[in-house]
Amino acid sequence: MIDDGINTPRRRRRQSTEFKAQVIQACKQPSVSIAVTALRYQLNANLVRIWIRAHDQLAIKSTQTAPVTPVPEFIPIQLPAPTMVSTTPDIVIEIRPGAANVTVRWPHAAAAECANWLQNWLR
Numbered sequence: 001m002i003d004d005g006i007n008t009p010r011r012r013r014r015q016s017t018e019f020k021a022q023v024i025q026a027c028k029q030p031s032v033s034i035a036v037t038a039l040r041y042q043l044n045a046n047l048v049r050i051w052i053r054a055h056d057q058l059a060i061k062s063t064q065t066a067p068v069t070p071v072p073e074f075i076p077i078q079l080p081a082p083t084m085v086s087t088t089p090d091i092v093i094e095i096r097p098g099a100a101n102v103t104v105r106w107p108h109a110a111a112a113e114c115a116n117w118l119q120n121w122l123r
Helices: 017-027 034-040 045-063 108-122
Strands: 091-095 102-106
Touching (some): 017 034, 102 108
16 A cells, blocks of 8 residues: 555455465365464455355355255145945944854944943843
């Protein structure tokens, strides 16, 4: 900067992608300080950290091959169509007192009456 008594604003330097890659590679070496590397290249350490963070995020994005699709909370399933209630009795009671076999068939719609009958019969 020329000291002519007038405060002229400093222009930002623009670094090439190759230069940034070189600095990042130097920082990634084992036992190397980012601050020391930045000083060696006459850069601000915070700027170099920004470059490294951007480089790492870009590397993560490039390794993801397939986009992650969100899983819906509810997955719709197809249920079989309801079947018609058959006309055969739903409740079947088999009783074997001794050598005899007694089978009682009772409609499911009258389950309460079946329970009353069974209670009375078992007394």
